[in-house]
Structures are given as C-alpha cells and as structure tokens.
Amino acid sequence: MAGFRQLLRNTPQGLYCPPGDFHIDPVQPVDHAVITHGHSDHARSGHGTVLATPETLAIMAARYGEDFAASTQAARYGEKIARGGVSVTLAPAGHVLGSAQAVLRWKDITVVVSGDYKRRRDPTCPPFEPVPCNLFVSEATFGLPVFRFPDAADEVAKLLKSVALFPERTHLVGAYALGKAQRIIALLRESGYAKTLYMHGAMAGMNALYQAHGVELGPLAPATDAERNALPGEIVIAPPSAIADKWARRFADPIPAFASGWMMVRARARQRHVELPLVISDHADWDELVLTAEELKPEELWITHGNEEALLRWATLNNIAATALEIAGYEDEAE
Amino acid sequence: MKAFARLLDQLSFTPARNAKLTLLQDYLGNAPDPERGWALAALTGGLRFDAAKPGFIRKAAEARLDPLLFALSYDFVGDLAETVALVWPARPGANREPELPEVVDALRTASRREVPQLLERWLDALDATGRWALLKLLTGGLRVGVSARLAKQALAAFGGVPVGDIEEVWHGQDPPYGDLFAWLEKRSEKPSTMASARFRPVMLAQAIEAGDFARYAATDYAAEWKWDGIRIQAAHENGQRRLYSRTGEDIAAAFPDIMAALEFEGVIDGELLIFKDGHAAPFGDLQQRLNRKTPDAKLLEKFPAGIRAYDLLMEGEEDLRDLPFHERRRRLERFIAGSKNQRIDLSPLQPFASWDELAQLRAHPPAGDPQIAEGLMLKRWDSIYEPGRPKGPWFKWKRDPRLVDAVLMYAQRGHGKRSGFYSDYTFGVWRTDTNGDHQLTPVGKAYFGFTDEELKLLDKFVRDNTVDRFGPVRSVRAGRDFGLVLEIAFEGLQRSTRHKSGVAMRFPRINRIRWDKPARDADELATLERMLD
Numbered sequence: 132m133a134g135f136r137q138l139l140r141n142t143p144q145g146l147y148c149p150p151g152d153f154h155i156d157p158v159q160p161v162d163h164a165v166i167t168h169g170h171s172d173h174a175r176s177g178h179g180t181v182l183a184t185p186e187t188l189a190i191m192a193a194r195y196g197e198d199f200a201a202s203t204q205a206a207r208y209g210e211k212i213a214r215g216g217v218s219v220t221l222a223p224a225g226h227v228l229g230s231a232q233a234v235l236r237w238k239d240i241t242v243v244v245s246g247d248y249k250r251r252r253d254p255t256c257p258p259f260e261p262v263p264c265n266l267f268v269s270e271a272t273f274g275l276p277v278f279r280f281p282d283a284a285d286e287v288a289k290l291l292k293s294v295a296l297f298p299e300r301t302h303l304v305g306a307y308a309l310g311k312a313q314r315i316i317a318l319l320r321e322s323g324y325a326k327t328l329y330m331h332g333a334m335a336g337m338n339a340l341y342q343a344h345g346v347e348l349g350p351l352a353p354a355t356d357a358e359r360n361a362l363p364g365e366i367v368i369a370p371p372s373a374i375a376d377k378w379a380r381r382f383a384d385p386i387p388a389f390a391s392g393w394m395m396v397r398a399r400a401r402q403r404h405v406e407l408p409l410v411i412s413d414h415a416d417w418d419e420l421v422l423t424a425e426e427l428k429p430e431e432l433w434i435t436h437g438n439e440e441a442l443l444r445w446a447t448l449n450n451i452a453a454t455a456l457e458i459a460g461y462e463d464e465a466e
Numbered sequence: 467m468k469a470f471a472r473l474l475d476q477l478s479f480t481p482a483r484n485a486k487l488t489l490l491q492d493y494l495g496n497a498p499d500p501e502r503g504w505a506l507a508a509l510t511g512g513l514r515f516d517a518a519k520p521g522f523i524r525k526a527a528e529a530r531l532d533p534l535l536f537a538l539s540y541d542f543v544g545d546l547a548e549t550v551a552l553v554w555p556a557r558p559g560a561n562r563e564p565e566l567p568e569v570v571d572a573l574r575t576a577s578r579r580e581v582p583q584l585l586e587r588w589l590d591a592l593d594a595t596g597r598w599a600l601l602k603l604l605t606g607g608l609r610v611g612v613s614a615r616l617a618k619q620a621l622a623a624f625g626g627v628p629v630g631d632i633e634e635v636w637h638g639q640d641p642p643y644g645d646l647f648a649w650l651e652k653r654s655e656k657p658s659t660m661a662s663a664r665f666r667p668v669m670l671a672q673a674i675e676a677g678d679f680a681r682y683a684a685t686d687y688a689a690e691w692k693w694d695g696i697r698i699q700a701a702h703e704n705g706q707r708r709l710y711s712r713t714g715e716d717i718a719a720a721f722p723d724i725m726a727a728l729e730f731e732g733v734i735d736g737e738l739l740i741f742k743d744g745h746a747a748p749f750g751d752l753q754q755r756l757n758r759k760t761p762d763a764k765l766l767e768k769f770p771a772g773i774r775a776y777d778l779l780m781e782g783e784e785d786l787r788d789l790p791f792h793e794r795r796r797r798l799e800r801f802i803a804g805s806k807n808q809r810i811d812l813s814p815l816q817p818f819a820s821w822d823e824l825a826q827l828r829a830h831p832p833a834g835d836p837q838i839a840e841g842l843m844l845k846r847w848d849s850i851y852e853p854g855r856p857k858g859p860w861f862k863w864k865r866d867p868r869l870v871d872a873v874l875m876y877a878q879r880g881h882g883k884r885s886g887f888y889s890d891y892t893f894g895v896w897r898t899d900t901n902g903d904h905q906l907t908p909v910g911k912a913y914f915g916f917t918d919e920e921l922k923l924l925d926k927f928v929r930d931n932t933v934d935r936f937g938p939v940r941s942v943r944a945g946r947d948f949g950l951v952l953e954i955a956f957e958g959l960q961r962s963t964r965h966k967s968g969v970a971m972r973f974p975r976i977n978r979i980r981w982d983k984p985a986r987d988a989d990e991l992a993t994l995e996r997m998l999d
Contacts, residue, residue, distance in 0.1 A: 276531060277539045277552035281593065293476075296492055297485065375879065379886045386485075395552065395594075396543055397478070402938070404879065406479045441538045448532060 135266045135431060138217070138237050139244075141456045146244060146268070146435075148235060151217035153182070155233050155244050165219060167246025168230035169194070169309055182206055182214075184221055186229025186344055190309065193336050208257070224248040225259035226413050227310030228341055234262050243427075244268040249412065250419040251283065254317040255310070255346045259423075267429040268456070271437035272414040273392050280392060280416040286409045287318045290366070290388060293407055298364040301382035302407070305371035305389040308333050310413050312368050313341045315390055316348045318411075319366070329354035329362055331369035331378070355381075375404045392416065421445060467592060469497050470505050470566050471599035477610040486612060490620030501566045503642025506621065510614040512641055514606050515573050523550050523601060526586055530555055547605060551597035554589050561591035567642070569600065615713045625650025630667035630853040633714040637664045663706035665699060665714040666733060666779050666787070667853035671843060671860035678861065679821045686846055688791065689816045689824055691831070691839035692862055693774055694749045694958065695739035696756070700773055702728040703780065719760055724771050727809040732801065734810070735777035735851075740769045741809065746835045749972065750960035772809035775802055776843075779851060787851035791859075794851065816842070828863060840957065841865040867955035868997055869977060870895065871988045873906055874950040877928040878939050880913065887921055888928040888940060889913055891976070893952050897967070897991040906944055907967045907991060912954060915975030924950075924979065949985030953978040959997050969994055 139148050145157040153163035160177035167173055167183075169190030174183075176195040181188070185205040192199060206212050208231065212219045216238075221231035226247040233244040243264040250259050273280075294302050306312040312334050319328065327350040330338065335353070342348055354367045363383035373379065374387045389405040392412030400408040415423065420442060424432055432453040434442050439455035446453030473493045480486050490509075494502055507513040527550040528536050536553060543549040564572075572584055585604065589597050602608050618636065622629040627650065638661035639646050648654040697712040707728045709718040718725050724738070740747040740755065747769075754769050755761060778798040779787055786794050795815070802812045816836075818824040824842065831837050841864035849859030872893035880889035890913040894906035916924065927942075927950055934941035943949065955977035962970035969991075 275539055275542055276535050277543055277549065279552070279556065279594065289472075296488055376886050397548060398544060400479060406481070406485075407476075408479065438538075438542075441535055444532065444534050444538070 135240065135242065138235060138240055139242050139266070139268070146456075148214075148217060150237055151214035151219065151235070153214055153219075156246065163214075164200075165233050166191070167221075167224065167233055167244065168226055170227070170247070170307075173246065176200065180204065182212060182219065184208065184229040184231050187231070188229075189340060189344075190229060190337070193340055208260075222260045222262050223257040225250065225253055225256060228256050228313070228344060228346065230256060230310075232260075232262065234264070240265050242266040242268070243429075245270055245423075247272065247414055248423075249415045250423065251280075253314055253413070254321060255313050255341060261423065261426055264427060264429050266431045266433065267424065267427050268433040268435060269420060269424065269442070270414065271420060271434045271439050271442045273412065273416050274420055274434070274438035274440075274442040276417045276441065278392060278395055278412075278416045279418055280395065280410050280412055283314075283318055283411045284322065286390070286411050287315070287322050290407065290409060291319075291322065291324060293386065293388075294364065294366065297386060299383060300364070301362045301385045302366045303374045303379055303382060303385040303387050304366060304368050304409070305374040305387070305391075305403075305405075306368055307391075307413075308370055309337050311390055311411070313338060313346060313348060314413065315368065315409075315411065316351070317346065320347065320349050324366075325349065326365070327352050329365055329367040331355070331367070331373055333370050333373075334368060371403070417441075424451065425449075467564055467566050467569065467596050467599065469493065470501065470508075471592075471596040473505070474599045474602065474608060474610050475595050477612055481611070483616065486616060487620050487623060490612070490617060491624045494620060494624045499644060499647060500642035503644065503647065504566050504570045506617060506643055507641035508603060508608060509610075509612050509617040513570065513603075515604055520546050520605065522582060523547065523585075523605070526550075526582065526589075527553060547601040548598055550589075551594050551601055554594075554597055556593070557590045561587050563591045563596065564588050569603070573604075614715055618713075621646075621650065628854065631656070633665055633667045634659050634853075636714055637661060637708070637716075662703040663701040663708040663733075665701075665708070665710045667714075668697065668699065668712050668735065669777075669851050669853055669860060670712075670855040671862040672855060672857050674844065674861040674863045682858070684818065684821045684824065686848070687844045687861075688795070688847055689818055689827075690776060690813050690843050690845070691816065691836050692841045692843045692864065693737040693739060693746060693813065693835075694838060694840045695737040695746070695752055695774070697735075698738045698773065699733060699735055699779070700724065700728055701733040701780070702731055703733070703783075720755065720758060721771050722761070723766050724773060724809060727772070727807045729807055730801065730805055730810075731782050732778060733780035734773065734775045734798075734801075735779055736773045736775035736810075736813065739772055739774055741772040741811075742770070744808075744811075746774065746838065748838050748960065749958060750962075750970075753960075770809070772811065774811055774813045776813040777851065790848045790850060791845050792847045824863075828865060838958075839865070864957075867957060867973075867977070868959070870909075870954050870956070870994055870997075871951050871980060871983065872909060872954050873944050873985050873988045874924075874927075874942055874952055875906055875908055875944050876939050876941055877924075884921070887925045889921060889925070891924070891952065893954060894944070894967075895989045895991050895994055896986075904946055904986075906949075909965070909967045909969055909991070909994060910954065910956070910971045910974040912952070912974045912976050915955070915977060916979065920979055944985065946986045947984075949988075951980035951983040951985055951988050952976050953980055959994065961998060967991060967994075969998065 144154055144159045144161050146155040153165050154161045155165045156173040157164050162179040164178040165182045169187045174191050176199040178200045181200040181203045188203050206221050208223050218236040220234040222234050224230040224232045224246050235242045241264040243262050247270050248259050306315050379385050386406050388407035390409040390411040393399045394408035394410045432451050434455045443453050476489050531553050539553050540549045618632045619629050622632050635657045645657045649656050699710040701708045711717050740751040751769050828842050844861040846859045872895050875894045876892040877888040878890040892908050892911045894908040896904050897907045899905050931943040932940045933943050954974050956971040956974040958972040960970050
C-alpha cells in the first residue's frame with residue numbers, strides 16, 4: 132500500500148497526487164484540481180486550475196458562472212495530459228454527461244479513480260470503460276447487497292402504466308437536475324412516450340446543456356406556467372425536494388414519484404411520502420461494484436464514499452487487499 | 467406471481483382509498499383465473515399459511531450470503547422479509563417463475579418438511595418484488611392497507627354490482643371464486659345465496675337533518691337508543707353458527723362467549739356490547755376485546771360480551787325481511803323472551819308522542835344505559851328490511867358532540883391530496899404541574915373537520931410557527947401567550963393508560979378554528995376529566 136501512496140494519498144481536501152501536484156474532486160478550494168464529473172459535491176468552484184472533460188467544464192460554468200476557476204483545461208476522453216511526471220487520462224464513467232474516471236500513470240503504476248460510475252446503458256452518456264490498473268479507487272454509494280437495481284426500462288414502464296391507470300392525476304417525478312432528469316426523459320422517449328414533458332424551473336439549464344451536446348430530449352415545457360390544479364395525465368419532472376412540498380400543490384391530485392437507487396428500500400420511499408418509487412440510479416449497484424472489482428483485478432482496492440463496510444468485507448472474502456478512505460464532504464444522498 | 471407482487475407493492479405505497487380501488491379493479495380485470503381468485507382470498511384474509519417462520523427465512527438467506535454481509539444489510543433495511551427479498555442472489559434461468567396458483571396449490575399439499583425446499587426454489591426464480599410478496603404471503607398477513615371490505619368494494623365496482631350483492635353471496639363461495647368471477651363477468655347467473663347461516667346485507671340509517679322533522683310524522687316512527695358498540699349479525703341455521711360484522715366479516719373467533727350463547731334458530735341483527743351486571747359498558751371496554759383476535763379466559767371474564775338485539779331477519783326457516791318493522795319487532799320481542807340466555811337482551815323501544823318530546827329525551831337521556839348511548843335511532847313502523855342506506859325508513863339522530871378548546875402542539879404532513887400540507891394535528895390542553903406552572907399535555911390528534919381553505923391557513927400557521935422538527939413532525943409554537951386554539955368535537959372520552967394525559971377521545975375532529983381565542987383560555991385537563999364516560 133505504501134507504494135501507491137507515493138502516487139495518491141488521502142488528504143483533508145480529498146485525494147491528492149504528490150508527483151503531479153493535483154487533487155481529484157477536492158472538497159475545498161485547491162491550486163490544481165482534476166474533476167471527474169459535474170455534481171456539486173465533486174465539482175466545487177474556487178480552484179486555481181481545473182482539468183476535466185469539456186462537458187464537465189460546461190456544466191461547471193453553467194452552475195457557477197464562467198469564472199468558477201482561475202484557469203481550465205479540457206481533456207477529451209482518452210487524451211493524455213502530462214502533469215509533472217504523471218500522465219492523466221480521462222476515461223468514460225457512464226455516470227452523467229461528461230463523467231470520467233481519472234486514470235493516472237506514473238513509472239510502471241496505473242491508478243484509476245472511478246469517481247461516480249455505473250455499468251448500465253445510459254442513452255445520455257458513453258458507457259463506462261474498464262481500464263486495467265494496479266490500484267482501483269472505487270465509489271461505494273450503493274455498496275450493500277440489498278442494492279440490486281432492476282432494469283431501468285421496467286421502472287419507466289411502471290411509471291407509464293401508472294399514468295395510464297390514473298389519467299386524471301399528475302405524475303410528479305423527483306429526479307436530480309443533473310443527469311437523472313435527462314436520463315429519465317431519454318428513457319421515456321426510448322419507450323415511445325412522445326408527449327410534452329413538463330419541467331420544474333430548476334431543470335431548464337441542464338436540459339438545455341444536454342440538448343446543446345446532442346442529447347435528444349424531445350418536447351419539453353415549463354411546469355410552472357401551468358394553472359392551479361393543472362396538468363392531469365401529464366408527467367412533471369422536478370427536484371426531489373419539490374415533489375412533496377408547496378410547489379406540488381398546483382397539480383391535479385399529484386402522485387409523488389421519485390427516481391433513485393434509494394427507492395430500493397421501502398422505508399426510504401415511505402419517509403419521503405413517495406407513492407411511486409422508481410429504482411433508477413446513476414450509480415453502480417452492488418453487483419456492478421463487485422463485478423467491476425473482479426474484472427479489473429487490481430492489486431489494491433480503495434473504497435471512497437458510501438457504504439464501505441460491506442465492500443471491504445467482500446474484498447476480504449475474495450482475497451483482495453482493500454482499504455476504506457474516509458473522505459468527508461461527499462453527499463451520501465447525492466442522487 | 468409478477469402481477470400479484472406488483473399489485474401488493476403498489477398498494478403498500480398508495481395511501482388514498484380511491485387509488486387503491488383503481489389498482490385493485492385493474493388487477494381483477496387483467497389477471498387470469500384462478501390467479502385473481504387466490505389473490506382476492508389473500509387480500510380478504512381467506513388465505514393464510516404461516517408456512518415459513520422468520521428464523522428459517524433468515525437461515526436460508528445466510529446460507530446464500532455471508533452472515534456479516536447479511537447483518538449489515540438487515541441493519542440498513544430494518545425488516546427481515548424485505549432484507550431477504552433484496553439480498554437473495556438472483557439465479558436467472560435457474561427455475562421458472564412460479565405463478566400464484568402454483569404456489570398456493572403446492573403449499574396446501576406440502577408437508578412441513580417440504581416447504582423450505584419449495585421456498586428456496588421460488589426465491590431463486592423470482593425478482594426482488596416477487597420475493598417480497600411471496601415472503602409476505604408465507605409469513606401470514608399482507609399488511610398493504612387493504613381491508614376485506616375494500617377488496618369487496620373493488621370487486622363490486624369491477625362487476626358493476628352493489629357491494630351488498632357481493633356480501634350476500636360471499637360466504638357461500640370458496641377461493642378461487644370461479645363462480646363469483648363468472649357471475650361478475652356476466653358469463654353465468656348470480657351464485658346461490660341459499661347457504662345456511664350466510665351473511666345478509668345489512669340495512670343502514672341515514673343521519674337525520676333539520677328539514678326531515680317537518681317532512682316526516684313522528685307517529686310513523688319507533689325510536690330506540692343508538693347503542694355504542696359494534697353492529698353485528700348473529701346467525702344460527704341448520705347447526706351452523708356465525709357472527710358477522712356489519713360488512714360481513716366473520717368475527718366469531720374473537721367472541722367465543724357469544725358463539726356459545728347462540729342457542730336460537732334464526733338470524734338476529736343487533737349491537738355487540740360488553741355487559742356488566744346486566745348493563746351496557748362504555749365502548750372502551752369493548753375496545754379491550756376488539757384488540758384481541760383470540761381472547762384468553764381472563765379477558766372473557768373481565769369483559770363479557772353480549773348482544774342487544776334490535777331486529778330479527780330469520781326466525782327458524784322463515785325469512786322476515788319483507789315484513790314491516792312493527793311485525794318484525796313483535797316477532798323479535800317474542801323470540802328474545804323465549805330465549806333463556808342472559809347474553810342476549812332486547813333493545814327497548816322509547817315511547818314518544820312528538821319530535822319535541824324526543825328531542826328532550828335525546829338531550830336528557832334517562833338514568834341507566836341510555837346515558838352512554840350515542841343518540842337515537844328512528845325506524846319507520848312500516849319499513850321492510852332493505853339492504854343499503856335508503857333515505858326515509860331509518861334515521862340516526864346522534865347526540866351532539868362534546869366540545870373542548872385545545873391548543874395546536876404538533877403537525878405532520880398528510881398523504882395523497884394533502885401530501886404538501888401539514889394536515890394531521892396533535893392538540894393539547896392545560897395541566898398545572900407540581901410547581902404550579904401551566905403546561906400543555908397532548909390529548910388527541912385530528913385530521914379532518916376543516917375546509918380546504920382552512921387547511922391552507924392551518925398549513926401556513928404551522929410553517930410560520932415551527933419551533934422544532936422531529937422527522938416528519940413539526941413542533942409548533944404553543945404557550946400561555948401565543949398559540950392556536952382549536953375547538954375539538956368528539957364523541958366520547960375514556961381513561962387511557964397509553965396516553966400521557968390519561969384520556970383518549972373517540973372520533974376527535976376540528977369543529978372550529980378559534981383564531982380569536984387566546985391560548986391561555988383553552989380548556990384545562992380537569993375540565994376534560996369531568997367529561998369521562
């Protein structure tokens with residue numbers, strides 16, 4: 132383990148690469164940052180330089196304004212960037228638009244920091260690319276055997292069935308504004324749903340950004356222009372916090388739905404007053420986490436944010452050297 | 467199994483009654499026979515297996531998954547059956563997914579030894595929702611918020627018949643209810659309703675309104691007290707004894723003392739009460755019995771149950787339901803007089819000459835049992851026994867509710883249409899503690915009685931005056947100098963050891979919002995204690 136720590140170590144700001152002098156997804160402002168993807172707990176503003184995919188840089192600019200960092204450098208997937216003696220490459224992570232794994236090569240060592248990732252098909256971003264490595268730093272948001280996500284297409288079918296059964300009510304789908312919302316829209320389109328989809332105001336920016344990057348979302352309209360008690364039989368997509376609050380009152384006897392991996396557990400759905408839980412996640416589920424580790428066969432596995440304990444136990448049972456890094460600042464509930 | 471599992475899953479997340487009905491109707495219309503029949507049996511409590519014990523289920527799961535990983539999972543999920551359903555490793559293609567009728571057939575014939583193997587095979591073949599539904603079915607009790615009554619209502623809506631028709635034929639039918647579905651889909655005649663000791667749909671009363679007194683003549687009606695127990699139908703025909711609730715649920719198991727007392731031949735309509743020294747006890751005593759599915763000897767002795775009869779539907783083999791009330795009443799009086807059992811008595815008629823006289827009686831009930839009656843029942847002398855709630859023949863005239871001024875203390879968000887609103891309110895009254903300080907003590911919870919407009923105002927008050935949050939509950943500012951007074955109406959008040967205040971209300975609801983009244987002027991606990999039944 133000591134060997135890898137020359138190349139990558141855990142610091143209060145987050146993962147740090149001493150020979151390259153940069154942090155990966157730092158949780159506080161630093162001089163040099165490599166950012167895996169645009170979710171706010173990974174991509175913060177105020178760094179000196181930022182290296183990320185062009186899509187991630189665009190997302191950060193849309194969220195924080197053009198001056199979110201002193202300088203930026205865009206790296207397309209697969210492009211080699213030299214940082215000190217370290218070669219940095221960004222490989223697709225399949226999480227959201229622009230999401231990447233950070234691949235660090237130094238001397239004869241390859242380290243991959245997964246960022247957030249998933250292995251399932253997502254019409255809005257390129258699929259996860261496995262990169263053989265000596266050290267794999269894995270997320271573990273859903274690192275418990277209870278999380279085995281069903282096929283997202285089946286979950287969307289569940290939503291459409293409910294829309295058909297309750298044509299007088301509005302289906303209000305809670306979804307994270309970056310990534311989840313656009314994936315659900317794209318999945319609905321793939322299943323043949325061609326009607327206008329209605330959006331909470333917080334969705335507009337990211338939807339436009341996805342469309343500008345060539346992701347087809349079909350006809351969208353703001354939900355907030357609607358009259359009181361409006362939009363019966365329609366689907367409205369809103370941030371999770373809005374679905375059970377005042378904002379929801381304008382719709383016709385709304386059915387609160389929520390698209391998240393957490394919906395796998397019934398108590399989580401009930402706590403949020405969700406009546407139609409949709410298990411759709413942009414993170415790897417237990418099987419994906421385990422299969423990825425088996426596929427890559429790293430000499431060491433480091434586990435970052437999430438449920439580290441179960442994955443550690445699995446690694447022990449499978450004779451893989453593993454360590455849990457305690458990185459503060461990533462949101463457990465971030466989806 | 468997939469469609470049934472999906473139905474249970476959705477029902478478990480759906481609080482609104484009408485939405486549950488829609489889901490049930492959709493299922494009944496689309497599932498094939500005999501699957502839907504078995505599903506209906508499961509939902510109406512007619513299918514219980516208790517075939518798998520939690521201990522076994524846990525062991526089976528730990529044989530498939532490292533016990534520490536299982537423990538971490540269980541710790542996160544908090545429910546054993548759900549944890550097993552989620553962590554059970556999928557074996558796609560290992561087995562064919564079982565259909566509900568297969569599961570039911572296998573369980574009915576399997577020996578205790580065979581059940582574990584069957585269960586493991588099924589768990590291998592099902593998805594997580596299917597495994598969850600199967601485990602609920604096997605461990606007994608679906609608990610998805612569907613009463614047998616609601617399932618029957620969905621069935622009635624599905625077939626386009628009154629729910630009374632379903633109740634009438636129900637007890638002659640057995641799962642998987644092939645004849646019932648054939649009739650509801652108009653493929654055959656209505657099933658026979660001739661079964662002995664079957665349930666006869668009950669006649670219900672309308673609430674009387676002010677204008678009704680001018681419309682109807684007092685002399686056309688008989689009056690009796692409205693007893694505060696539960697409405698039952700007791701049948702004994704051809705050696706078969708049955709005790710039904712007013713919706714046709716068989717409640718015999720909870721009342722062995724009453725079952726033993728059905729020494730007549732016929733069908734009685736009456737009120738189930740707790741009798742103490744020949745007098746009716748308050749509803750709270752009956753509640754002790756209703757809480758137990760099977761009572762022990764101590765409970766039977768402490769709270770002896772009986773029937774106060776007010777109608778006779780069958781006398782021997784003779785159906786009296788088409789006879790007028792005065793004739794049925796005459797037959798009932800003779801019938802009860804002929805019965806020697808102390809547990810069955812007669813609900814006496816209350817003579818009166820005018821509506822005014824009756825109003826006086828209602829306001830000032832005479833000493834004895836009428837003191838704890840809920841009000842009066844009015845029955846037209848010439849009325850036949852007609853199922854449902856026809857307007858005119860029978861009226862209920864409830865006692866005015868008791869009122870108390872309480873202070874809003876906590877609020878919780880509602881479900882369904884009210885999911886964005888704080889609509890469940892806990893209220894309290896003043897109590898003086900040992901230091902002589904005035905403290906609010908919670909005495910009840912109300913979630914209806916207000917208009918949509920008032921709800922918005924209440925919701926705003928809660929949001930503007932939140933002082934603390936505990937999960938979904940908000941604590942609202944409430945003290946001597948500031949607080950919202952709610953006028954609470956309720957039907958009765960009982961001693962309660964479960965509530966901190968020591969009292970429990972029946973049917974509390976918000977009668978009026980007293981925006982004008984200072985919180986310090988709300989009622990004291992002592993005032994409430996004087997209202998105890």
